[in-house]
Amino acid sequence: MVSPMLSMNQATIKHADLRQTLDTLTQTGYHSVGLWREPVEAIGVPEAVRMVSDSGLCVSSMCRGGFFTMPEGPERRAAIDDNRRLIEETSAFGCTVLVLVVGGLPQGSKDLAEARSRVAEALAELEADALAAGVTLAIEPLHPMYCTDRACVSTLDEALDIAAPFNPKAVGVVVDTFHVFWDPNVLRSIARAGREGRIAAYQVCDYRTPLEADPLLSRHYPGEGVIDFKALTQAVAATGWHGDIECEIFNRAVWDTPFDEVSRHVADAFDKYVAPYWPAE
Template structure:
């Protein structure tokens, strides 16, 4: 493993066509020390086998994605969501990661009550926090770009995520800085500093903002350096805030998924060396 890749993690969403074993093997071939794992990859092989695959390869799991979707108004749906999040917490602990990424959910069908949805998220994080703490897992709140507020995440800024996290110990509730979602925020630098001062930065995820937007904006991510995001500046802010953990590359894009997996990993490693690693 070359020193300049010592903090680079392959998020399995980036190589969507690969199984978990293929993603782990690809990371090993490229000299990466870590993988960020999505739950669908775990479910394909079962939790015990997933943990064994990663451990046998000598990799660390930088995060598990995802928990969340906590905005339901219906009691039965809310109970089901809490139960699923408890399962996700157990999965994270079994895989050996402390970080469970939380995409909190959008508006329930037919609702326009954004304030109420955010209140329910806060209440349900409160319900989950003791269970997470008991398993040594941190709930990592992910603010998503406002374009996703209706259907995916009623948390849109890092400041909002930090406000929600504040009542809880930093080792129990943290935040992720995902460049795709927060690069536009004029308050980003002070909020990253705030997160660092509180010890709440649990993950740093990188990919670029690509135009024109795809029909599904979720698929408008691209390789670092292909779009509009100032990675040196944001990375410096994250480093100055004291973050020393892994840097995950997480890309949702059909052309990236269709490329050979080893080519994708090679590209993301080269872009990381150029645009991110020198500023950590």
């Protein structure tokens, strides 16, 4: 039986379309799914909403917004407008979490501080839209190896500092084990996120070396690497946060595995390496 607190992020079975994703998860016994915009938009939001509703699955998050660290101009205006559309799409599913991968260094720039300031400026523009839609913009700090091309925000404390001026209902953070386990301050940062009411999502997968040739595809099933899921899961639970815990894996070997096998493997790994450290209801 699949734990009722487990959600599978759609990226874990990347090659599945929305119908295949929903069928796989319902047949395995999942209760929720984390969606990505591309499979949703491929069939149109209204039809996707209908399909998800008919499946009985809840939507734990929508991935992904962000990528707005470029200087002011048409490209930045387009990015802000795109995020406004994504807020509306997220709300259409009854989902309250839009995950943000904020963006790295603009071409030709070496100024990470300026890139981070542009993230804050974008959030200031989007806060009212998020509040009106009942959607939390969840800043996801990414492992430092991605700081120049994907996310100039690498730690939970950085994400929390950026979020601080905004209503916690509008701007929160993602605790993703792959991206934050290495941080010596991570447990204190999780506690801070809890005190400030900023935890919007908890995502789990494992980290091991050597990395894949493409570091983006170096995520593994829980239990296959070095991450201490006990410490991180207990820290999140201690904040009082309640929500679906997503498993999100980017790995070519996982993607090449039949979808139903992946869904069962995720559930088994979650039961063994994550669920034991979450307090029983």
